Amino acid sequence: MKKQVSVLLMALAASVALLGCDKKEEATPAAAAPAPVALSKIVVGLDDNFPPMGFRDEKNELVGFDIDLAREAAKRLGAEVEFKPIDWNAKEAELNGKRVDVLWNGLTITEERKANIAFTAPYLENRQIIIVTADSKIKDKAGLAHKVIGVQEGSSAVEAIEKDAATAKSFKQLKKFGDNVTALMDLSAGRLDALVVDEVVGRYYTAKKPGEYVVLEENFGTEEYGVGVRKDDNELLAKLQKAIDEMKQDGSAARISTQWFGKDIVK
Structure with a gap:
């Protein structure tokens, strides 16, 4: 009798162990992906x-x-x-x-x-244009040699000029400004000989003062915004x-x- 009870208890213990294993091996449901945060x-x-x-x-x-x-x-x-x-x-x-x-x-x-x-x-597509005053004798990039050229600090005009190393090396000075408005004022006052600036900006300003500025045919390249x-x-x-x-x-x-x-x- 004791032998039968022992066998029965062993069988029950094995069953419990198997159930425990099955429970551990059950697949854990995948966590739901977080919902995208609304852009406010x-x-x-x-x-x-x-x-x-x-x-x-x-x-x-x-x-x-x-x-x-x-x-x-x-x-x-x-x-x-x-x-x-x-x-x-x-x-x-x-x-x-x-x-x-x-x-x-x-x-x-x-x-x-x-x-x-x-x-x-x-x-948008843009060029880096060269602006001079209407009475300037500068007609092309070669005419920038030994002249003071203005540019906005941190603008892509700086990089465009640097890519044309030969022309940049010919400058007397590359003068950097915090903004193009101040640079244009210096150009009008004769403290600059030319200004290199984004075409969309340069055209906007020159259109406001017809006859005061000239945009040269040559430029420092095309770029994209x-x-x-x-x-x-x-x-x-x-x-x-x-x-x-x-x-x-x-x-x-x-x-x-x-x-x-x-x-x-x-x-």
């Missing part, structure tokens, strides 16, 4: 003295081509947009330090910047690209361009 606000870093891309009007309100594009994109994303003026020479530090979410202000796409910033597809975000901010980049693509397709980008440039120059 986009902080746009910009140089607020860069017309017609972004600048302050007579009422000290921020206006401009890129301002209008960014507002339209944010509206499509259902997000509030805040424009934050920054030191444009420190724009990458401002972005990667998370003090702004986006750089959207005539930002040229370069290989050097792509190492630190993720860009949308280009939305894009919107910059942090390299790990893939979700924001994808959303912005989708919004920009839709704006191009439905004519909104063309309408904004025509308001600022008199024609559709969106790429």
Whole structure:
């Protein structure tokens, strides 16, 4: 009898052990993927003295081509947009330090910047033009030799000039300014011989003072503008690209361009 009870107890113990093993081997349900965080606000870093891309009007309100594009994109994303003026020479530090979410202000796409910033597809094409006063004897890039040339510090114009090493080496001085408005004032006052600047900016200013400036035929190359975000901010980049693509397709980008440039120059 004891033997039968012992056998029975051993069988029960084995069954319990097997049940325990089966329980441990049951597949744990996969955790549900976290829902995407709703985009509620986009902080746009910009140089607020860069017309017609972004600048302050007579009422000290921020206006401009890129301002209008960014507002339209944010509206499509259902997000509030805040424009934050920054030191444009420190724009990458401002972005990667998370003090702004986006750089959207005539930002040229370069290989050097792509190492630190993720860009949308280009939305505008631009050249680095040379502006002189109407009475200047400078007619081409060769005429810049032994002259004082102005440029905005931290702008892509600096890189464009450096790529043309022979011409850059011929300058008497490359003088850097915090903004293009001050540089143009120095050009008019004779403290500069020429200014190298983004075409969209240069054309805007020269059109306001017809007969005072001349844009030379030669330039320092063509470039493309894009919107910059942090390299790990893939979700924001994808959303912005989708919004920009839709704006191009439905004519909104063309309408904004025509308001600022008199024609559709969106790429």
